[in-house]
Amino acid sequence: MNQLTSPPPESIQVSKSVGFWKEAWSRFRRRKMAMTAFYFVCFLAVVALLAPAIAGTKPIVCKYKGHLYFPAMGYFEPTWENPIFQKDRFRKRYPKNLKEKDPDSWAVWPLVYQDPYRRIREDEMPGQPGNPARDEGTPNRYNIFGTDTRGVDVFAQIVHGTTIALLVGFVSMGIASVIGITLGSLAGFLGGWTDMVISRTIEVVMCVPTLVLILALIAIIDRPTIWHVMAVIGLTGWTGIARLTRAEFLKLKQTEFVSAARALGYKPLRIVFRHILPNAMAPVLVPISFGVASAILIEASLSFLGFGTPPPNPSWGTLLQTARNNLDMWWMTFFPGTAIFLAVLAYNLIGEGLQHATDPRLRSG
Amino acid sequence: MLNYTIRRLLIGALTLVLITFIIFALIRNMPGDPMMMDLALVDPSKAISPLEYERMKKSYGLDKPWPQAYVQWLGNLAQGDLGRSLSWKKPVTTVIGQHVAPTLILSISSLLLSYLISIPLGLTASVRIGKTDERVMSGFLYALYSFPSFVAALFLQIYLSVKLGWFPLYGMTTTETYDSMDALGQAKDIMMHAVMPIICYTYVSLAYYTRFINANMQEVIRQDYIRTAKSKGVGPVSIVLHHAFRNTLIPLVTLIGLTLPGLLGGSVIIERIFQWPGMGQLYFMALTSRDYPLIMGLTLMFAILTLAGQLLADILYAVVDPRIRLH
Numbered sequence: 001m002n003q004l005t006s007p008p009p010e011s012i013q014v015s016k017s018v019g020f021w022k023e024a025w026s027r028f029r030r031r032k033m034a035m036t037a038f039y040f041v042c043f044l045a046v047v048a049l050l051a052p053a054i055a056g057t058k059p060i061v062c063k064y065k066g067h068l069y070f071p072a073m074g075y076f077e078p079t080w081e082n083p084i085f086q087k088d089r090f091r092k093r094y095p096k097n098l099k100e101k102d103p104d105s106w107a108v109w110p111l112v113y114q115d116p117y118r119r120i121r122e123d124e125m126p127g128q129p130g131n132p133a134r135d136e137g138t139p140n141r142y143n144i145f146g147t148d149t150r151g152v153d154v155f156a157q158i159v160h161g162t163t164i165a166l167l168v169g170f171v172s173m174g175i176a177s178v179i180g181i182t183l184g185s186l187a188g189f190l191g192g193w194t195d196m197v198i199s200r201t202i203e204v205v206m207c208v209p210t211l212v213l214i215l216a217l218i219a220i221i222d223r224p225t226i227w228h229v230m231a232v233i234g235l236t237g238w239t240g241i242a243r244l245t246r247a248e249f250l251k252l253k254q255t256e257f258v259s260a261a262r263a264l265g266y267k268p269l270r271i272v273f274r275h276i277l278p279n280a281m282a283p284v285l286v287p288i289s290f291g292v293a294s295a296i297l298i299e300a301s302l303s304f305l306g307f308g309t310p311p312p313n314p315s316w317g318t319l320l321q322t323a324r325n326n327l328d329m330w331w332m333t334f335f336p337g338t339a340i341f342l343a344v345l346a347y348n349l350i351g352e353g354l355q356h357a358t359d360p361r362l363r364s365g
Numbered sequence: 366m367l368n369y370t371i372r373r374l375l376i377g378a379l380t381l382v383l384i385t386f387i388i389f390a391l392i393r394n395m396p397g398d399p400m401m402m403d404l405a406l407v408d409p410s411k412a413i414s415p416l417e418y419e420r421m422k423k424s425y426g427l428d429k430p431w432p433q434a435y436v437q438w439l440g441n442l443a444q445g446d447l448g449r450s451l452s453w454k455k456p457v458t459t460v461i462g463q464h465v466a467p468t469l470i471l472s473i474s475s476l477l478l479s480y481l482i483s484i485p486l487g488l489t490a491s492v493r494i495g496k497t498d499e500r501v502m503s504g505f506l507y508a509l510y511s512f513p514s515f516v517a518a519l520f521l522q523i524y525l526s527v528k529l530g531w532f533p534l535y536g537m538t539t540t541e542t543y544d545s546m547d548a549l550g551q552a553k554d555i556m557m558h559a560v561m562p563i564i565c566y567t568y569v570s571l572a573y574y575t576r577f578i579n580a581n582m583q584e585v586i587r588q589d590y591i592r593t594a595k596s597k598g599v600g601p602v603s604i605v606l607h608h609a610f611r612n613t614l615i616p617l618v619t620l621i622g623l624t625l626p627g628l629l630g631g632s633v634i635i636e637r638i639f640q641w642p643g644m645g646q647l648y649f650m651a652l653t654s655r656d657y658p659l660i661m662g663l664t665l666m667f668a669i670l671t672l673a674g675q676l677l678a679d680i681l682y683a684v685v686d687p688r689i690r691l692h
Contacts, residue, residue, distance in 0.1 A: 033504075200376075204384050207668040211633050215652050216388070219395040297513055301634050304515055305649070323519060324638065327527050327534075337516035345511035 024282065027357040034353025037346040044343065048163040051075065055112040055156035057120070059094055062107035072110065075160065092118075095125050112153075114143065116160040116314040119151030135329050146331035148322055154331065157314035158339055164315045165343055168230050168299040169292035175234025176295075177288050180241025185280075187242070188249025189272055198246070202239045210236050214298065218307055226309050229302060233295050240287045248280035282358035289351030293344045300340050316340050370680065377672045384668045385661065386435060392652075392660050393431035398422075399451040399655045427657075438661060447665075448658035452650070457662035460647070465629060467537055468636075468643035470559055472628045475566035483571050487578025488605055491586065494579075503576075510572035514565045518638045521561045532560050535640035562639045566632070577620065581613035588612075615686050622678030626670040 018026075028034055052072035053060050058081070060072045065084075071094065074081025090097045095113075098105045113125045120142075122130035128142055130151075137147030137154075145154035187198035205213070217232045218224050252258060253276070261271050302308030303317025304324070316336040323332035422428050429437070441448060447457040486502070493499040526534045533539065537558050538551070546554060585591065586609050594608045629644060636645040644663070651659040 203380050207384050207671040209667055212648060216391045301515060327523050330523050333519045341512050345508060348511045
């Protein structure tokens, strides 16, 4: 036997070193508070998606005259509610009309039969009393968070307001991140005059009180919708992100791997997108997460001042505004206030978790 | 250093011109104007004749296109004239002067209070780090930091004012009896009204400062000179106060510079809730009543304060730490 012939080469096990994001995620996961906060935000997202199934007056599924319908979708977009119910004059009162107009019909109702836009009247739903109005709506079996002065259920408004709270955070910070990262990278990478102009712009935006800038911008819009409000919050909230991105770019521009990429003759665009940006993303994520928290706060304060979400859209801030004029109705303050607090706390905790997971200087052990 | 300061001041002046220009353009393009806003608030049915409207427009100086008006505003500013407030019918400087004191009452008391409480808290936290009591305290402070101040204001109003009746619901003075009180009584009256807004101002910064001090202490306490002090047998109190805390004062000093605009600026929302006649409230009313000269005056003041605060922070940084050189 020829010993010299080498045995078939055993595949050498090269364990790929754990990537930065994977490691950051595993570090993030180890922080209990941050993970709890993360699950809470997921929970909010589920609540926002299932809002019509949690509280509403329209059946989730119903069989009517031989067809299946999903009227609850009308809460997301009015046109998604089948026009047949309008034609048959339901007038948004489903329980009675379904039985009267089609005795064979059946329906799956939301968990709580309450509407975020109107008061529930006596006998609308068999066995459920009408909502109390004015200051008599203390929390009870049918209105677990009480009712507001118009007799509209507070729980339903909070559940449906979750959508706005989440959207505001993500949409406005999405806009702010795009502006901030673009301007920050341009300033940091190009330097010179571009940097000078962008830095001055950042300074200008920072020197004007945010709330004033937002109020002035909203006043210019003829008929502000919630999307305008989000855009304005995003347009005023990018300075921190831009400054940080610029600083990161200035730092990373001097590193060896960027010099190497340059020496290899890579185009500037490739250097920016493939080499610098991925390395600059981690520190920038932190202010974005804190920014989501402050965006939620700003939207709530705007609604509270009467400049935010236009009625009748249910928003946590609008609820608080009503509460302000009815201080003896404690439930009007307590429940929406707690909701805002928890959402803000969750985003702050996630931000802190990200900070610890991505910043090597803060690693303990 | 002098060179640096002069250059910063020049850049600052340029920034100010830019800011005022942008805000001027913004507010002059907002729908509605002072005459309309004024009348709509008093009586919606009382329509004003077009002739009268033109006359008022001219007397307010609104008949010119806004770029021309801006140049004029800038020219007046160079002579130290900020114009007259349209809704208060007084010079802008006088109106601002009247509203500075109430805001300062709140902001200075809250600043002192938060430093007084947060320094001992932060030091305690840094000594007890990792122990149960520190974790509970830090967690509590963190929750406090995330607590929206306007929600807290409502809670305070419900509990301390409506339910317990300890403090007045809003306002700065008891309108009916204030004038008949002696100086001591007046001071007490204002204090009673100020308690709830001060709490709202303080608790957020309290949590912030405590975390800030704690974080800086963590950095310092790992230094070699602390170990040296320990090995020499210096007592724990002396180490924390003399060796460690002194060296965390540098970032704290710069923080003071950055709080400058907040001191005079007040908070729109807190002052709205408590009907406090301060700067935040004034800014809000100026915006809603389209009082152009007043908005411009306030914007200018805020911008100057922010820029001055940043400059002050940078200079203080170099003053307290001789290792830092400004270029």
